[in-house]
Amino acid sequence: MSDLQSVLNHIDSGLEQSLERLFAFMRFPSVSTDPAFASHVQRAAEWLVGDVASIGFQARICKTAGHPMVVAHHDGPSPTAPHFLFYGHYDVQPADPFELWSHDPFEPRIEMRDGVKVIGGRGASDDKGQLMLFVEACRAWKAVHGKLPCKVTLLFEGEEETGSPSLKPFLLEHAAELKADLVLVCDTTMWDAETPSISISLRGLVGEEVQVKAANRDLHSGKFGGAAANAAR
Numbered sequence: 001m002s003d004l005q006s007v008l009n010h011i012d013s014g015l016e017q018s019l020e021r022l023f024a025f026m027r028f029p030s031v032s033t034d035p036a037f038a039s040h041v042q043r044a045a046e047w048l049v050g051d052v053a054s055i056g057f058q059a060r061i062c063k064t065a066g067h068p069m070v071v072a073h074h075d076g077p078s079p080t081a082p083h084f085l086f087y088g089h090y091d092v093q094p095a096d097p098f099e100l101w102s103h104d105p106f107e108p109r110i111e112m113r114d115g116v117k118v119i120g121g122r123g124a125s126d127d128k129g130q131l132m133l134f135v136e137a138c139r140a141w142k143a144v145h146g147k148l149p150c151k152v153t154l155l156f157e158g159e160e161e162t163g164s165p166s167l168k169p170f171l172l173e174h175a176a177e178l179k180a181d182l183v184l185v186c187d188t189t190m191w192d193a194e195t196p197s198i199s200i201s202l203r204g205l206v207g208e209e210v211q212v213k214a215a216n217r218d219l220h221s222g223k224f225g226g227a228a229a230n231a232a233r
Contacts, residue, residue, distance in 0.1 A: 003145065010140045018139075019110075019119075021051065022132045025090075026108045026123045032067055032091035032162045041067045041158050044090050048156055055139045057154065062174075064166035067091065067158030071174070074138070076151035083151040085180035088131035088187060089160035092123040116193075130186035131156065153180060160187070 011018070028044035031037040045068045049059040052072045059072035070090070076083070095105035103109060108121030119129065134154075141148055155178060159166055171178065191197040219228045 007140050018136045023108045026121050029106045030091050066166045070156035072154040074152045081150050083180040085153045086184045087155050089127045089157040091158045091161050095122045127187045
C-alpha cells in the first residue's frame, strides 16, 4: 500500500472524529466585521492553537491592531526538507438575515441538498472547512507515518472578511519567519459541484474611481447616434 493510500484510509476511518472537530470549530461565531463578536474571534483563534498543538505544531497567537493571527510551525524530516506555508482564515461573514437559515447557522449539521450530503453552517465553505481539511491531512499523515514529509508553517488570519487590514503589516514584520518555498491557499472554489480545481495564482483586487464628462441632458440615440458618445461608452 502506498504512503498516500494508507493516509487516505486513516482519514476515512476517522471521518466522524474529524467532523466533530470541524463542528466544534464552526460553533464559534467568529464574525470579524462586528465588534460585538470580538471575543468569539479570539476564542476561535485560541481553539486553533490548541488543536494544531495537539498534533505537534509549535503554535501561538500573535496580536495585531485588529484580530489576532495564528502562527504554527512543524519541523520537517530534515533541515533541507522543503518548507510549505499554508494560509487560511478563521473569521466568517455575518449570518444575518437569520430567517433565511433552516437552522442555527452556528450549530452545524449534515443535511441533504438535491440528493447530496452537505455540511450546513456558517464557515463550512469559507473558510473553516478548507482550513480544517489541511489540518486533518497533517493529523492523519502524522498518525500513520509519525512525522510530516516536509516543513509546514500555518498562518491563520482573523480579518479576511474585513479586507485583511493587518495582514500586510504582519507579513512585513515576520517576513523571515514566514519565508517558504511554496504557499498554499485553500480559500478558492471548485470548478463545479463534482470537479475539484487547482488555482495556480490569484489576481487580487484593484479599486478605481472613474469620472466621465458627458452631455448635460439625454441624447436620443436615434437622432444623435455615435456622433455624441454615451457616457458609459
